[in-house]
Amino acid sequence: MPASVKPPLVHAVDVIATPDEARHLAGELAARLAVSPDVQSMEWDEATASWRCVLVDGGRGRLTLATPADPAAAAANTHRLVATFEQGSPDAAEAFFAAARHLPFTDTEVAAAVSELPLTSRLADRWPDKPLAGTGVLLTIHHMRDFLVLVDSLLALGVDPAHMTVIDKEYPYAHTHRVDAHLVQRHGIAVWRYRDLRAGIEDHIGRVAAAGKQSVVMDDGGYVMPTVLRELPEQASHFTGLVEQTTSGIRKVEELDLPLPLFSVAESDMKGMIESYGIADAAVRNTLRLLPDEKLEGQAALVLGFGRIGHEVARVLETRRMRVAVFDSDITRLVAAHEEGFLTGRSLDQLVRTHRPRLVVGCVGSRSFGAREARLLPDRSFLVSTTSRNFEFDLDELRAGSSQVTDRGVLGTGYQLAGGPELVVLGHGMPINFHYAESLSNRYVDLVLAGLAVGAVALARGDARLRPGHNVAATNLILAEAGIVDDYYRLYGPAAGGGRG
Numbered sequence: 001m002p003a004s005v006k007p008p009l010v011h012a013v014d015v016i017a018t019p020d021e022a023r024h025l026a027g028e029l030a031a032r033l034a035v036s037p038d039v040q041s042m043e044w045d046e047a048t049a050s051w052r053c054v055l056v057d058g059g060r061g062r063l064t065l066a067t068p069a070d071p072a073a074a075a076a077n078t079h080r081l082v083a084t085f086e087q088g089s090p091d092a093a094e095a096f097f098a099a100a101r102h103l104p105f106t107d108t109e110v111a112a113a114v115s116e117l118p119l120t121s122r123l124a125d126r127w128p129d130k131p132l133a134g135t136g137v138l139l140t141i142h143h144m145r146d147f148l149v150l151v152d153s154l155l156a157l158g159v160d161p162a163h164m165t166v167i168d169k170e171y172p173y174a175h176t177h178r179v180d181a182h183l184v185q186r187h188g189i190a191v192w193r194y195r196d197l198r199a200g201i202e203d204h205i206g207r208v209a210a211a212g213k214q215s216v217v218m219d220d221g222g223y224v225m226p227t228v229l230r231e232l233p234e235q236a237s238h239f240t241g242l243v244e245q246t247t248s249g250i251r252k253v254e255e256l257d258l259p260l261p262l263f264s265v266a267e268s269d270m271k272g273m274i275e276s277y278g279i280a281d282a283a284v285r286n287t288l289r290l291l292p293d294e295k296l297e298g299q300a301a302l303v304l305g306f307g308r309i310g311h312e313v314a315r316v317l318e319t320r321r322m323r324v325a326v327f328d329s330d331i332t333r334l335v336a337a338h339e340e341g342f343l344t345g346r347s348l349d350q351l352v353r354t355h356r357p358r359l360v361v362g363c364v365g366s367r368s369f370g371a372r373e374a375r376l377l378p379d380r381s382f383l384v385s386t387t388s389r390n391f392e393f394d395l396d397e398l399r400a401g402s403s404q405v406t407d408r409g410v411l412g413t414g415y416q417l418a419g420g421p422e423l424v425v426l427g428h429g430m431p432i433n434f435h436y437a438e439s440l441s442n443r444y445v446d447l448v449l450a451g452l453a454v455g456a457v458a459l460a461r462g463d464a465r466l467r468p469g470h471n472v473a474a475t476n477l478i479l480a481e482a483g484i485v486d487d488y489y490r491l492y493g494p495a496a497g498g499g500r501g
Contacts, residue, residue: 008085008086010082011083012081013083015080015105015109016078016079017077026063033096038092049065051063105182109145113442114152120453124157130158132154134158135159136208139165140194141452155187165204169221169223169389201224221248226253240261242263244265245265247365250264250267262470265452268479271451276308277312277316282433283431283432284313286432298322299358302355306330358382363386366387370397375420379422383424387431398425446488450484466478
């Protein structure tokens with residue numbers, strides 16, 4: 001007999017909804033569970049005002065719709081769906097909670113996100129001719145509420161949901177399960193996990209090609225085209241263009257001979273001048289949220305990489321009264337950091353040895369720090385990444401060089417280096433600005449999301465200025481012509497009280 005879960009396990013999801021919406025959402029979840037092969041029966045219990053779930057293996061669970069005991073301590077119109085697993089095996093508990101976590105967003109929640117993303121949500125007004133009607137779209141964008149507004153706009157621009165595929169990057173976002181649920185349950189969009197990336201790409205190509213269409217890739221981190229060109233080269237002609245929004249993604253495709261146009265939002269003036277500070281600020285805020293009992297003011301910090309994000313991270317840490325050093329292997333960037341007043345050095349080892357940073361923030365986008373450098377850190381140091389996935393630090397090397405490795409839960413992973421200091425890699429080395437967070441505010445990220453859609457439209461229309469390979473100048477020109485930056489300025493510039501005028 002499998003081990004039974006004791007004591008009962010509880011999982012709660014807060015939703016913003018009208019009472020009717022909340023009841024409907026809970027009823028939908030109960031109905032989905034009722035048809036699950038793992039469930040024997042699902043019945044409403046009037047006495048406890050909850051659904052009782054009996055599993056085929058004899059396990060039991062319960063669903064209850066509640067409201068917070070102290071409404072003043074929660075957002076307005078908060079309802080809490082509580083899933084309680086009372087009896088059964090750990091595997092059955094996981095299956096039960098997986099269903100409970102996959103709740104689509106309510107109309108109230110979607111409407112709030114739409115109001116916060118005026119540029120992205122109104123894209124269809126710019127192109128009423130539905131320019132994406134003949135195009136499939138494969139996306140690997142971050143799973144946050146803002147992404148749902150982008151998806152709605154792409155559908156309004158003509159994309160058939162049957163010809164859209166989303167790759168879930170499997171980051172621990174604040175609402176990743178709900179985003180997946182919304183895509184599948186509300187739109188019928190195919191969602192594949194990052195670990196099954198190739199299978200997801202092949203499935204997408206098969207569905208879209210069968211309809212006589214080609215596809216545009218909208219990527220965030222250079223996942224799709226490297227996989228296609230290395231593992232599925234005969235399928236590369238299916239794709240007519242690539243929209244990329246991260247520098248790390250650009251680095252990955254730079255190594256390849258791209259047979260299709262790259263619309264580089266990542267390298268655009270729009271993204272570099274406006275978004276970089278927001279990303280850096282979110283990264284630092286989330287770091288501080290994970291370390292509420294640490295005093296970092298007056299402590300030493302080291303920023304690895306002085307590109308757009310690293311530059312802004314260094315400035316934000318300086319405003320937090322930390323003593324900031326910068327290292328970059330590019331001498332021009334190192335000179336720029338020095339002339340802005342940051343401590344710098346040509347040798348990373350020597351800089352770590354003399355500066356003794358307790359906080360190291362990686363912004364390089366590739367392996368930048370390993371066990372050799374980590375041994376030079378003071379005890380109780382913290383490593384933080386702003387890079388896509390967990391590429392910034394050599395985690396395998398840290399693990400191999402440690403006498404003890406500890407999973408610290410939401411905080412990250414602790415490493416006791418053999419004969420060296422103890423350190424914590426926050427967020428397990430994943431990008432800290434997305435770690436159980438929404439990263440940038442919706443109004444901040446709105447411009448970049450709209451820019452991604454502008455790129456998809458330009459590629460689908462076969463804009464002659466977009467040639468195979470990089471198209472930075474053309475990207476800047478097309479983004480300027482689209483008028484989204486002008487609209488952003490009207491929304492948040494001097495006329496809206498956003499400046500001195």
